[in-house]
Amino acid sequence: MTLQDEETIAVGGEADIILAGSRTKALLSKLKFENSAIEEIVLVVHELASNIVKHANEGTITLIPQNLDERTGIEIRASDSGPGIDDVDKAVVDGYSTADSLGGGLGAVHRLMDDVVINSREEQNTGVQIVATWWNRATSPDQSTPPLEVGAATRAMPGHELNGDAFLIEHETTQTLVGVIDGLGHGQLAHQASRTAKQYVRAHSTQSLADLFAGVEQACHKSRGVVMLLARFDWDTDQVTLGSVGNISIRVCNSSTTPYLVPKRGVLGGNAPMPTIQEWNWDPASVIVVHSDGLRSDWQCEEFEFGDDCSVTDTAAELLQSLSTQDDDATVLVVSRADR
Template sequence: MNAHGELLAVECEDVAWFRDQPEAARGSAAALGRRIGLGETRTAELVLAVAELAANLTKHAVNGSVLLRVLRNQEVAGVEVIVVDGGPGIADVTAALRDGTSTAGTLGIGLGAVHRLADSFDIHSQPGIGTVQVASFWPRSSRPSRAGEVAVSGITRAISGEEVCGDAWMARVDTGERASSAHREEATPRRVTGPVAPDWSAMTATRPQGERVSGASPDADSSSRPGTRGRSVPLVRAAVAGPGQATLVMSCDGLGHGPMAALAAQAAVQAFRTGAARTPEQAMEQVHRALRGTRGAAVAIARIESDDRVLFCGVGNITAALVTTTSRANLVSHPGIVGHQMRHLRTYESSLPARGVLVMHSDGLSERWAPTDLASVLHHPPALIAAHLLRHAGTRRDDASAVVAKAAG
């Protein structure tokens, strides 16, 4: 939330990754700035910053990559630059941000100048491990408010050799008003199966009102997962959205990879973005309908409310966890393929700890990460946390994506 109690979320479009291609990154940054209307001066500043960051990778880093992407809110579009490398890291980040600090023949403007040029800039570096940097650039005349931090962000990366990614993520704010005219609850529970004939106009159904199960579902125990401190997550029958604003977050992994997987993922994003669903189960059913006729996907959807209550529903191989500096509690997804075979949906309820995060990622990242792997970055914005996790746990044998949502306050 920002200082006025409003939830902050932007849409992201990952445009292109660059490895060992500083000139290509500069050229793409120039074209991207012009395409979204940054303006001539602001685009030139973006290109200068990208050139410095890419040159630093070439001169100093190991396995460095630059991601360019578009950020959009309801009013304006900007460009975000994410830089990730595998070492050697920066021993003194404060010194590196001082003006005039540049070595080994880089452009000489230094990270301090990049920091000043960007509307927001974050960096995390660990000697011997690597560095993650995130910088955003908005039009000078219409910058979004900086009253608060964006609450949700994610990152995607295609499998090596592919230009499109079959993974996707999306977040939207539920004001509590969207469903009033577009959504009606059914009086009986619904069992979703597939495949059946496509029905893109069908409205989402919900489960009947019932009582919450006070105990934990036996399969909700996360203690068997690596790197966790297991605790049970209660199963909720007929989960109902709480009052006030909330954030809905989706992670999607289209089956396989390549263009057909990307089509499935984008269909899920479109259904989620435009849907009126307020609970994860309702949203999952909308996405299920939208994915009929595609190859299908694994999907996880969470609802984070203003009191940090979390509702979660997952189908397929999406890892989801509530993480603090010392703990990781996994959330349960159930077998199935959204768009094809999806049986009884189940919603689990938990609470997002203060200074904790919700992490969801595809199987393009290993599950074998522990809270200690994220402890040093949890105070950073979600985009940096997601990029750090991708660097730490990602593989290049599959499409990969991670999305991070922070606790309010």
């Protein structure tokens, strides 16, 4: 990547919003970004350009390729000379800013990008500059296959089509991040809340757990809210880092030691307390089970087979079938070492 790849697009009308998106897509394709990343970044550019047209009439979008410590990415600068933003914190909450835009206003920008900085000086009428950065997810040429097996099973509450639970599995260079998220209640509003949280975590998966919980708290502020447990596994050290807010359960089977995760009551999106972050060394022979409160919590590891002949996906399905209740959405996620 060179400075010649930098592009600035003038934005002054609806047609320029589409133009900014198409030129962004062309640049990212040239830089060999993955298709899924391209679609999300184009959505961000649409949002930023739409924000300029609606609130400042005209401005610019500048696309700047990034290369730092062998990591590649894109920086997007949206600048205008409009009236500014009265409350920056409210502006990045989903649904607050651009009511008729393609993806939910500045809240979508905040969820999808790794870093967002908003500079607004409304009192001097000097407009707004928003700097949003996306970093490509790192891959390891020496370890293309994670040394973990992760399986999950989930279902909506019986009689409902939409699932208010969600799970995530993100493999990075030498780490794996997993999580179970439960939107408050069930149905469409719970579904929307859990998907907002999941999208935020996936877009920012390399951040610390504390930052991820803080970001979900902000991203879900206009939603019904969620409870969430995240666990990050370090492949080289067998160390696990845990954080949780709300009633997501964790159980360690086939192990003589089980971490005690200090529970934090609350709902992310509703001024929840920040989680206690705990680290512990994971026994490679053990199996970790994480589940929402749609499964009974009074079960024992000895009731189920966690042997080498049973895949984690099959185990998750068995747990879901045996333990799920009829009055809630249900999700279970199972993690083990591939070589145990």
